[in-house]
Amino acid sequence: MANMRNGMTTNEMPYAKPEERSRWDAFRLAIYNPSTNEIFGRTCSSWAALMVFYSIFYVVLAAFFAICMKGMLHTIDEKEPYFTQDRSLIGSSPGLGFRPISPDVEKDGSLIWYQAKNATNVKTWTDRINTFLEPYKKANRGGAPNTQPCDFNNPPRPGMVCTMPMESWGRCQEVNGYGYNSSTPCVFVKLNKASSFTELETTLNFGIFGWVPEYYNDTEALPEEMPLTLKNYIRTRSPKETQRYVVRFQRNTVWVSCEGENSADKENVGKIRMYPTMGIPGYYFPYLNQEGYLSPVVAIYMERPTPNVLVNVECRAWAKNINYRRHSTLREGSVHFELMVD
Known part of the structure; x- marks a missing residue:
């Protein structure tokens, strides 16, 4: 104690x-x-x-x-992705994109709306087309590396890529204002890796690495749902016996169809022409990360769509290994846009 x-x-x-x-x-x-x-x-x-x-x-x-x-x-590999096609997030089925796109995508979405008599309004859209087509023009002028003109008799040489024959786009050329000042607008459709509209807001000038189309080149085995105009176009490419092999080779094309989405749209959109052909020739494939490669383009020319009427248009790519789904947010193998000419 x-x-x-x-x-x-x-x-x-x-x-x-x-x-x-x-x-x-x-x-x-x-x-x-x-x-x-x-x-x-x-x-x-x-x-x-x-x-x-x-x-x-x-x-x-x-x-x-x-x-x-x-x-x-x-x-x-500097050229080839480690994961490609089904092993990649991109997948093995390419999508379709279109140009021009509205300057305000958030507001207008996929709507092309302009006034043919408003020069400023027309210039807004043609300027956007010029911006999109500038790389193609540069390649045609010889300003892009590894490029050459191609056709089925003259496929690209190893390491080379094909230019676009812009001179064969008919009314869909810059000298014609792409038809916008005459109420006959042109829309440019191209294959790329995107499969939804939100992905199309950026400029995509490439495709799915190594993807090779499986063509609908047999006139006896065309899909039932393929538009009749496209079927007829494919079937009429059957001239003389001596050219049969050449023509069958030329059918190695990713076909493209464009039409109104419903009966009213089909009527209001009017006649549709495609330049230079109703599809993308097979010599543009595959995409192997070649320097200077640009995604091939089809020019869609709409002759006199009904003025002051909103028209829904769907363009679809046709190949056996292109998936098709017409869902508004999960669209595959096709692209949708609206057109209204005041």
């Missing part, structure tokens, strides 16, 4: 009031304490040990990262 002395047990210590310091003194001692030789709460030897530990730790971490990066880069 503790002894008592002057009313206080012998194992008790008297309370010592802590030294009062100003805020400046407390701050100064936190930086350097002369009584303990501590800098920011640590002695020099403690700081040295800490520096050595973290130096070794980060050197080892950097070396491990470099080894992993070297291994990953060793598996990556």
Whole structure:
């Protein structure tokens, strides 16, 4: 039991009031304490040990990262993606895109609406087409690398890509204002990797790597749902016996059809022409990440759509390995746009 002395047990210590310091003194001692030789709460030897530990730790971490990066880069090809087609997020079924797109996509969506007699309004749309077609014009002028004119008798040489025959686009040429000033507008449709409208807001000038179309080149095995006008177009490409092989080879085409979505739209859209042909020739495929490659384009010319009437148009690509789905937000193998000419 503790002894008592002057009313206080012998194992008790008297309370010592802590030294009062100003805020400046407390701050100064936190930086350097002369009584303990501590800098920011640590002695020099403690700081040295800490520096050595973290130096070794980060050197080892950097070396491990470099080894992993070297291994990953060793598996990556500069030309060919590691995952392609069904193994990739893009998939193996290309989509269709169209141009021009409204300057205000958030507001107008896929609507092409303009006044044919309003020069400023017309220029807005033709300028957007010019911007889209500029890479194609540059390639035709010889300003793009590895490009050549192609046809079925003159496919691209190894490492080369085909230019677009823009001179065969009929009324859908810049010299004609793409038909916008005469109420006969042109829309340009192209294959690309996109399958929904939101993806089309960017300029996509490439396709699915390594994708090769499976053509509808047998006139006896055309899909039942294929539009009659397209069927007739394919079937009429059957001239003399001596040319049968050549013509069958020319049927190696990704066919494209465009028409109004319902009976009223079919009537109001009027006659539709396509340039240079009703499809994309097979010599544009496959896309192998060639330098200078541009996604092939079909020019859609609409002759006198009914003025002041909103027309819904659907364009569809036809190949055995192009999936088709007509859902508004999950559309595949086709593209939808609305047209109204005032």
